[in-house]
Amino acid sequence: xxxxxxxxxxxxxxxxxxxxxxxxxxxxxxxxxxxxxxxxxxxxxxxxxxxxxxxxxxxxxxxxxxxxxxxxxxxxxxxxxxxxxxxxxxxxxxxxxxxxxxxxxxxxxxxxxxxxxxxxxxxxxxxxxxxxxxxxxxxxxxxxxxxxxxxxxxxxxxxxxxxxxxxxxxxxxxxxxxxxxxxxxxxxxxxxxxxxxxxxxxxxxxxxxxxxxxxxxxxxxxxxxxxxxxxxxxxxxxxxxxxxxxxxxxxxxxxxxxxxxxxxxxxxxxxxxxxxxxxxxxxxxxxxxx
Amino acid sequence: xxxxxxxxxxxxxxxxxxxxxxxxxxxxxxxxxxxxxxxxxxxxxxxxxxxxxxxxxxxxxxxxxxxxxxxxxxxxxxxxxxxxxxxxxxxxxxxxxxxxxxxxxxxxxxxxxxxxxxxxxxxxxxxxxxxxxxxxxxxxxxxxxxxxxxxxxxxxxxxxxxxxxxxxxxxxxxxxxxxxxxxxxxxxxxxxxxxxxxxxxxxxxxxxxxxxxxxxxxxxxxxxxxxxxxxxxxxxxxxxxxxxxxxxxxxxxxxxxxxxxxxxxxxxxxxxxxxxxxxxxxxxxxxxxxxxxxxxxxxxxxxxxxxxxxxxxxxxxxxxxxxxxxxxxxxxxxxxxxxxxxxxxxxxxxxxxxxxxxxxxxxxxxxxxxxxxxxxxxxxxxxxxxxxxxxxxxxxxxxxxxxxxxxxxxxxxxxxxxxxxxxxxxxxxxxxxxxxxxxxxxxxxxxxxxxxxxxxxxxxxxxxxxxxxxxxxxxxxxxxxxxxxxxxxxxxxxxxxxxxxxxxxxxxxxxxxxxxxxxxxxxxxxxxxxxxxxxxxxxxxxxxxxxxxxxxxxxxxxxxxxxxxxxxxxxxxxxxxxxxxxxxx
Numbered sequence: 001x002x003x004x005x006x007x008x009x010x011x012x013x014x015x016x017x018x019x020x021x022x023x024x025x026x027x028x029x030x031x032x033x034x035x036x037x038x039x040x041x042x043x044x045x046x047x048x049x050x051x052x053x054x055x056x057x058x059x060x061x062x063x064x065x066x067x068x069x070x071x072x073x074x075x076x077x078x079x080x081x082x083x084x085x086x087x088x089x090x091x092x093x094x095x096x097x098x099x100x101x102x103x104x105x106x107x108x109x110x111x112x113x114x115x116x117x118x119x120x121x122x123x124x125x126x127x128x129x130x131x132x133x134x135x136x137x138x139x140x141x142x143x144x145x146x147x148x149x150x151x152x153x154x155x156x157x158x159x160x161x162x163x164x165x166x167x168x169x170x171x172x173x174x175x176x177x178x179x180x181x182x183x184x185x186x187x188x189x190x191x192x193x194x195x196x197x198x199x200x201x202x203x204x205x206x207x208x209x210x211x212x213x214x215x216x217x218x219x220x221x222x223x224x225x226x227x228x229x230x231x232x233x234x235x236x237x238x239x240x241x242x243x244x245x246x247x248x249x250x251x252x253x254x255x256x257x258x259x260x261x262x263x264x265x266x267x268x269x270x271x272x273x274x275x276x277x278x279x280x281x282x283x284x285x286x287x288x289x290x
Numbered sequence: 291x292x293x294x295x296x297x298x299x300x301x302x303x304x305x306x307x308x309x310x311x312x313x314x315x316x317x318x319x320x321x322x323x324x325x326x327x328x329x330x331x332x333x334x335x336x337x338x339x340x341x342x343x344x345x346x347x348x349x350x351x352x353x354x355x356x357x358x359x360x361x362x363x364x365x366x367x368x369x370x371x372x373x374x375x376x377x378x379x380x381x382x383x384x385x386x387x388x389x390x391x392x393x394x395x396x397x398x399x400x401x402x403x404x405x406x407x408x409x410x411x412x413x414x415x416x417x418x419x420x421x422x423x424x425x426x427x428x429x430x431x432x433x434x435x436x437x438x439x440x441x442x443x444x445x446x447x448x449x450x451x452x453x454x455x456x457x458x459x460x461x462x463x464x465x466x467x468x469x470x471x472x473x474x475x476x477x478x479x480x481x482x483x484x485x486x487x488x489x490x491x492x493x494x495x496x497x498x499x500x501x502x503x504x505x506x507x508x509x510x511x512x513x514x515x516x517x518x519x520x521x522x523x524x525x526x527x528x529x530x531x532x533x534x535x536x537x538x539x540x541x542x543x544x545x546x547x548x549x550x551x552x553x554x555x556x557x558x559x560x561x562x563x564x565x566x567x568x569x570x571x572x573x574x575x576x577x578x579x580x581x582x583x584x585x586x587x588x589x590x591x592x593x594x595x596x597x598x599x600x601x602x603x604x605x606x607x608x609x610x611x612x613x614x615x616x617x618x619x620x621x622x623x624x625x626x627x628x629x630x631x632x633x634x635x636x637x638x639x640x641x642x643x644x645x646x647x648x649x650x651x652x653x654x655x656x657x658x659x660x661x662x663x664x665x666x667x668x669x670x671x672x673x674x675x676x677x678x679x680x681x682x683x684x685x686x687x688x689x690x691x692x693x694x695x696x697x698x699x700x701x702x703x704x705x706x707x708x709x710x711x712x713x714x715x716x717x718x719x720x721x722x723x724x725x726x727x728x729x730x731x732x733x734x735x736x737x738x739x740x741x742x743x744x745x746x747x748x749x750x751x752x753x754x755x756x757x758x759x760x761x762x763x764x765x766x767x768x769x770x771x772x773x774x775x776x777x778x779x780x781x782x783x784x785x786x787x788x789x790x791x792x793x794x795x796x797x798x799x800x801x802x803x804x805x806x807x808x809x810x811x812x813x814x815x816x817x818x819x820x821x822x823x824x825x826x827x828x829x830x831x832x833x834x835x836x837x838x839x840x841x842x843x844x845x846x847x848x849x850x851x852x853x854x855x856x857x858x859x860x861x862x863x864x865x866x867x868x869x870x871x872x873x874x875x
Contacts, residue, residue: 129368129775130750131633131666131693134425136451136479140506140584141635144561172534185563187534 171261177205177269188261194253201240205269242267300326310335329353337795339377339401340820343848344385355394357386361401363798363842365773367425370800372824374855377401387414395420408433412440420446430455439464448476459484465492474501478527478558483507493519503527506560511535517546528558531566548572557581564591574598581606583632589615596622603627608634609645609666616649620656628662629653633693647674654681662687669700670727675709685717689724695751698728705729711736724748734758738765746771759783763790773798780804788815792845800840807834809841813861820846821861829859
């Protein structure tokens with residue numbers, strides 16, 4: 001088992017004798033990377049506490065960084081720019097999204113997408129050509145992803161992005177739900193009121209028990225009125241929010257329907273309203289009603 | 291007494307020898323066999339376009355009807371080969387045009403093809419039938435138009451994942467109204483829209499069309515009209531599958547799809563919406579090949595679809611299928627031979643996609659004919675690899691990409707050495723292997739000892755020392771292509787096993803520790819190897835001991851190539867000359 005000691009690597013001044021064909025790896029190290037000690041002392045047999053994979057980020061960082069630092073970017077612009085811009089999706093985020101919560105290096109595993117999420121943050125480590133996905137596939141997926149981002153914040157001239165305003169025949173918006181594994185797309189123009197919208201949403205996401213929408217039917221002109229809202233907030237877990245033209249998240253139901261469909265870019269069914277900072281408004285509303 | 295068979299008899303016998311490997315062996319027996327074989331070979335395959343000169347090939351095979359060429363190294367697919375490296379099709383096209391005007395088929399992979407090349411093809415080969423370009427670049431839709439308009443007997447025009455300068459969809463209208471010979475058409479990699487009426491008319495007059503792969507800009511609402519005109523299709527690649535259709539349109543499309551009684555292969559399906567999956571149900575029972583790798587469909591919907599595909603032999607899908615979906619595949623798709631699971635990026639609104647090693651284990655248990663796998667996964671275990679090897683010793687191609695470099699077995703924190711050992715020990719017919727995860731030299735010792743039929747091996751972020759390379763080069767008897775990136779060694783193993791390199795097609799090493807001095811020595815030792823150094827900085831300006839960024843070593847009888855760009859150096863054979871760039875620009 002002790003053979004699995006990771007060798008120390010002499011990068012500059014590599015000498016022939018150093019590379020012995022024996023199990024005794026005694027290369028002297030003359031490396032820039034001072035953190036090698038930690039990495040190279042890693043042994044497969046070492047007992048570690050911590051979540052599976054939680055050690056690997058550190059090791060990954062050191063080893064690949066030291067290797068990467070040995071490779072000056074080739075003259076070809078394309079290779080370099082791919083590393084920085086092109087392969088935005090294919091960063092390697094250490095560990096799986098599910099179990100590693102306390103990752104040390106500044107490589108966020110998940111991040112909430114901001115509207116202009118085309119370029120990754122500088123802290124994400126990128127390796128050229130890794131994982132090994134063909135450019136064609138990467139580009140195709142990247143353009144699918146940016147389509148899914150929806151909204152006019154999208155720089156790509158995908159037609160979907162423009163289908164939000166004006167006299168377009170359909171008004172597709174994404175509907176996502178916190179905790180649900182998939183998004184849906186709906187055409188807002190097919191609904192005439194908040195009632196219709198909410199029952200459609202209920203149907204779509206029914207397997208996620210949003211029965212809290214209830215079947216109150218509307219009182220007054222629009223379904224999602226005050227009392228419904230209160231019900232939602234008091235008893236239920238879910239309520240519907242939307243992202244408007246100014247990229248603010250608003251509660252659905254506040255404005256007249258026509259105004260709503262003109263400004264709505266995206267819908268999201270939320271559970272905890274703190275997450276989007278609507279709490280003050282909502283609490284105020286509750287208080288004013290009571 | 292002349293003991294040789296008459297030429298005619300030999301010729302007849304050789305006409306039964308199909309595989310080029312066999313023909314190569316046949317041609318080594320004696321001079322008369324060599325002569326007979328070369329005069330009868332119709333399909334010529336050149337795995338490395340720089341291994342031999344086009345002129346020699348043209349002269350050697352007077353009866354050639356089909357030429358297949360490969361250019362750039364495989365790692366070019368992952369952007370590891372800088373633009374401008376080479377792989378130009380022109381010298382080949384030119385040579386063939388001058389000497390082999392009866393050439394009918396050209397298949398190119400990872401080569402630079404220009405519009406001039408395409409125009410030359412169109413102008414020079416009267417009976418030209420088949421053009422298949424895979425992962426090629428350098429041409430525009432004008433070149434395609436030239437092929438379409440001029441090649442009267444065109445049967446196959448396939449552009450697979452090429453990078454094309456897309457000037458618009460007009461090229462489709464260049465197929466003359468009289469052309470009725472089309473058998474397969476693949477323009478799935480193009481961006482721009484083609485005119486629907488052009489496409490409809492083309493389909494209407496192509497009764498032999500068996501394979502049609504549309505591009506993404508062909509929308510769902512026109513699909514029905516196209517399928518109505520080509521019910522004989524065996525392979526269909528749809529365009530985008532996401533437009534909103536009204537119930538009448540849906541009914542019509544459902545009917546059109548169900549009329550495709552011969553359809554065996556389905557792909558495309560971009561942006562496939564879950565509500566449209568039932569439309570495909572009528573096709574499922576007959577499908578042998580299904581490519582869902584561009585369809586961001588989630589697991590529950592995938593299960594509904596796949597559980598109906600009992601005849602499926604080839605499945606390409608994204609990791610959205612999750613372990614649960616693969617379990618369904620294991621239960622329902624007993625004919626499965628090839629599985630590829632690609633990463634989706636799983637960025638879809640913070641979804642956690644549960645695809646683990648268990649998915650592959652299930653499929654290996656449930657699918658007795660499985661022999662080829664490409665699997666992207668975040669992490670893996672030795673136990674899983676051992677199970678997989680036990681379940682499925684008939685693997686011929688096993689490519690596992692553990693996406694986190696250096697990831698150990700996440701349960702035991704051990705390297706994945708033992709897991710891959712099981713794979714190479716049990717899978718005696720393994721031809722192609724890609725390894726990943728944390729691996730020490732031991733893993734490669736196992737591979738060297740056991741993987742006797744292995745022809746292609748891909749390695750990244752692995753090993754500890756030159757021992758790794760030494761094990762491989764001294765052990766793997768059948769090794770033809772070896773590609774390594776980011777592994778910490780090079781010189782000693784390379785020099786000790788120099789002779790091996792001449793038995794291989796090529797060796798690629800990037801971001802390893804191969805010194806310039808070792809490259810020089812290797813090149814001088816081995817006259818029939820081209821040792822190419824790909825480096826931003828001229829090697830001459832650095833000490834011999836400094837490592838080079840990338841090396842590409844391949845056997846050749848054509849000598850150093852003359853078309854190298856500024857960042858590629860072919861190391862000269864004679865020590866006095868040193869390094870030269872023999873490029874003629």
